[in-house]
Amino acid sequence: MSKTVSRILFVDGPNLNVLGKREPCVYGNRTLDDIRKEVSAAATLAGAEVAFFQSNHEGEIVDRLQKARDDADGIVINPAAYTHTSVAIRDALLYCGLPAMEVHLSNLSKREEFRKISLVEDVVVGRVCGIGGYGYVLAFMAIMHILQGEKGNAYER
Numbered sequence: 001m002s003k004t005v006s007r008i009l010f011v012d013g014p015n016l017n018v019l020g021k022r023e024p025c026v027y028g029n030r031t032l033d034d035i036r037k038e039v040s041a042a043a044t045l046a047g048a049e050v051a052f053f054q055s056n057h058e059g060e061i062v063d064r065l066q067k068a069r070d071d072a073d074g075i076v077i078n079p080a081a082y083t084h085t086s087v088a089i090r091d092a093l094l095y096c097g098l099p100a101m102e103v104h105l106s107n108l109s110k111r112e113e114f115r116k117i118s119l120v121e122d123v124v125v126g127r128v129c130g131i132g133g134y135g136y137v138l139a140f141m142a143i144m145h146i147l148q149g150e151k152g153n154a155y156e157r
């Protein structure tokens with residue numbers, strides 16, 4: 001019996017391309033490339049395929065999520081500032097219909113009031129916040145767990 005390889009797409013929103021230089025006291029010193037290397041190592045161990053996409057433009061993120069319907073099995077997304085504003089990204093997540101995890105480097109609950117609002121939190125399976133880049137690895141593991149059918153009754157897409 002052939003094993004199906006899970007394809008996980010990582011989507012990062014605006015200003016995450018300058019991680020490492022951007023407000024390091026909030027977001028840490030690691031670059032997006034550093035985080036991607038750690039994710040890739042975890043994916044190799046898990047036997048999964050990963051793809052990475054970052055854009056500073058809302059419409060490009062929408063386009064990529066629409067495409068994910070055909071070329072991915074699960075999503076890990078940090079919509080960054082668009083978390084708090086984008087109905088379009090929320091709608092694109094619904095369109096792609098894949099299990100998605102929301103990840104944030106910082107703990108949004110400890111920050112400004114406007115960051116406590118997420119327009120995607122109720123269309124994702126779960127959220128990881130506040131543990132820096134390692135949150136991407138944990139979100140990846142959660143998506144793999146769900147795709148492997150071990151979700152039990154505790155959570156739904």
Ligand code: DQA
Pocket residue numbers: 014015016078079080081082083103104105106107115
């Ligand atoms: C962020 C939190 C957002 O509020 C912010 O706009 C970001 C990064 C995070 O990863 O902590 O750009 O998504």
